[in-house]
Amino acid sequence: xxxxxxxxxxxxxxxxxxxxxxxxxxxxxxxxxxxxxxxxxxxxxxxxxxxxxxxxxxxxxxxxxxxxxxxxxxxxxxxxxxxxxxxxxxxxxxxxxxxxxxxxxxxxxxxxxxxxxxxxx
Amino acid sequence: xxxxxxxxxxxxxxxxxxxxxxxxxxxxxxxxxxxxxxxxxxxxxxxxxxxxxxxxxxxxxxxxxxxxxxxxxxxxxxxxxxxxxxxxxxxxxxxxxxxxxxxxxxxxxxxxxxxxxxxxxxxxxxxxxxxxxxxxxxxxxxxxxxxxxxxxxxxxxxxxxxxxxxxxxxxxxxxxxxxxxxxxxxxxxxxxxxxxxxxxxxxxxxxxxxxxxxxxxxxxxxxxxxxxxxxxxxxxxxxxxxxxxxxxxxxxxxxxxxxxxxxxxxxxxxxxxxxxxxxxxxxxxxxxxxxxxxxxxxxxxxxxxxxxxxxxxxxxxxxxxxxxxxxxxxxxxxxxxxxxxxxxxxxxxxxxxxxxxxxxxxxxxxxxxxxxxxxxxxxxxxxxxxxxxxxxxxxxxxxxxxxxxxxxx
Numbered sequence: 001x002x003x004x005x006x007x008x009x010x011x012x013x014x015x016x017x018x019x020x021x022x023x024x025x026x027x028x029x030x031x032x033x034x035x036x037x038x039x040x041x042x043x044x045x046x047x048x049x050x051x052x053x054x055x056x057x058x059x060x061x062x063x064x065x066x067x068x069x070x071x072x073x074x075x076x077x078x079x080x081x082x083x084x085x086x087x088x089x090x091x092x093x094x095x096x097x098x099x100x101x102x103x104x105x106x107x108x109x110x111x112x113x114x115x116x117x118x119x120x121x
Numbered sequence: 122x123x124x125x126x127x128x129x130x131x132x133x134x135x136x137x138x139x140x141x142x143x144x145x146x147x148x149x150x151x152x153x154x155x156x157x158x159x160x161x162x163x164x165x166x167x168x169x170x171x172x173x174x175x176x177x178x179x180x181x182x183x184x185x186x187x188x189x190x191x192x193x194x195x196x197x198x199x200x201x202x203x204x205x206x207x208x209x210x211x212x213x214x215x216x217x218x219x220x221x222x223x224x225x226x227x228x229x230x231x232x233x234x235x236x237x238x239x240x241x242x243x244x245x246x247x248x249x250x251x252x253x254x255x256x257x258x259x260x261x262x263x264x265x266x267x268x269x270x271x272x273x274x275x276x277x278x279x280x281x282x283x284x285x286x287x288x289x290x291x292x293x294x295x296x297x298x299x300x301x302x303x304x305x306x307x308x309x310x311x312x313x314x315x316x317x318x319x320x321x322x323x324x325x326x327x328x329x330x331x332x333x334x335x336x337x338x339x340x341x342x343x344x345x346x347x348x349x350x351x352x353x354x355x356x357x358x359x360x361x362x363x364x365x366x367x368x369x370x371x372x373x374x375x376x377x378x379x380x381x382x383x384x385x386x387x388x389x390x391x392x393x394x395x396x397x398x399x400x401x402x403x404x405x406x407x408x409x410x411x412x413x414x415x416x417x418x419x420x421x422x423x424x425x426x427x428x429x430x431x432x433x434x435x436x437x438x439x440x441x442x443x444x445x446x447x448x449x450x451x452x453x454x455x456x457x458x459x460x461x462x463x464x465x466x467x468x469x470x471x472x473x474x475x476x477x478x479x480x481x482x483x484x485x486x487x488x489x490x491x492x493x494x495x496x497x498x499x500x501x502x503x504x505x506x507x508x509x510x511x512x513x514x515x516x517x518x519x520x521x522x523x524x525x526x527x528x529x530x
Contacts, residue, residue, distance in 0.1 A: 001526070005529075006529050011369055017364065021361070059361045062319065063363075066318075069329060
């Protein structure tokens with residue numbers, strides 16, 4: 001079986017995160033920015049996209065917004081699985097339907113629960 | 122008996138690279154296999170002095186195509202029609218040098234748009250092209266830039282867009298991913314981007330609304346290793362140079378001016394990930410394709426095609442003339458890889474990126490509508506496993522799996 005050698009690029013010359021962001025990256029940033037503005041404010045970045053010039057800066061913005069989109073969807077999915085707390089009017093309505101309590105037994109010195117006579121001051 | 126290559130096929134993977142033309146990457150192979158429609162010494166383009174410039178095997182891995190050659194709709198129109206804007210014009214592929222001259226006004230520099238890679242400079246791509254099935258006639262879907270071309274791979278249409286602006290999906294044409302995951306029985310699909318710092322180019326619709334469709338390249342490697350690859354996978358390379366916890370991440374998309382060798386290593390990595398799992402290797406077909414030509418020379422005239430549902434207006438094209446999506450973009454490298462494909466297969470039928478959802482849909486779902494007119498008329502590159510299979514069209518045609526497929530180190 002033939003094994004073909006695949007040369008590695010010289011990182012010193014190949015890698016340049018300070019390279020100006022190309023038109024494709026700029027378009028990607030605009031699309032992500034459109035998506036970012038639809039996120040809850042607390043999940044938006046404080047990055048001014050017009051100031052993004054380099055691939056390094058572009059990558060940082062792309063990473064943050066991509067993760068924010070995932071996290072926002074994750075949080076929404078989590079909320080859907082949580083048991084919902086009853087609202088106040090639901091609780092009140094449920095209380096109105098409660099069965100009437102039986103009176104407590106008067107045997108063995110148990111009182112009816114009536115208020116004790118007031119002490120004379 | 123169904124062909125065993127189709128009968129075994131369970132997974133289709135598409136890796137879409139960036140911005141290189143067929144002649145630029147694979148043109149050298151005509152000298153090795155004359156059936157491959159590559160570069161000859163009869164080809165040329167005039168420069169702005171009128172001198173004819175021939176293609177030469179002088180392409181560099183990096184630092185040569187700077188500035189990035191213009192590949193937006195008006196520039197590609199010039200490249201294809203040589204500057205002729207008349208109504209009855211004929212495409213002649215004579216405008217590439219003139220187009221590149223417009224960017225720097227340097228005659229010598231503009232000629233570099235005709236350079237191509239020697240075979241030994243691209244050991245991965247050229248080996249795959251010679252070992253498996255190379256497409257002589259795979260074209261970008263539109264004569265324009267990345268995002269609308271990639272849309273054809275996801276939706277079978279770009280919804281009337283020929284530019285890089287926000288691309289909103291309009292019903293009723295669903296993405297190939299939606300079709301698969303909502304089918305009955307359900308199928309599986311995933312887009313794998315390199316990492317979050319590179320992300321995807323399909324943001325407005327898929328990432329924003331269905332981020333669960335996405336995974337990272339690391340997950341792709343794990344899924345290949347563990348046999349968890351979905352029915353359909355779309356892989357995106359790294360679109361930018363950045364640092365990560367793992368170290369330096371060199372852009373691997375091969376978009377000018379990113380390093381070509383980094384892209385070669387990425388293509389090899391995808392191939393190796395599938396091949397090293399024996400079960401996956403016999404049940405997977407991998408398509409390596411480029412989204413568009415990046416403004417770089419190719420000699421084959423893009424053919425006319427079925428118009429799409431939504432035209433682009435004269436103001437949207439930037440040429441003053443509307444576009445009905447009735448002509449394909451410039452030719453791009455495209456290779457289909459599978460151990461069931463005979464060595465040295467050359468395919469002459471016409472394809473574009475709408476062939477991707479057309480093929481995936483036909484193979485996994487059968488008949489499906491609604492689809493765009495462009496997708497409905499696109500050819501498919503993998504025949505459905507339904508009898509009778511046309512042997513002249515089936516590329517996965519071997520009766521037994523090959524044992525001589527190459528490895529990359």
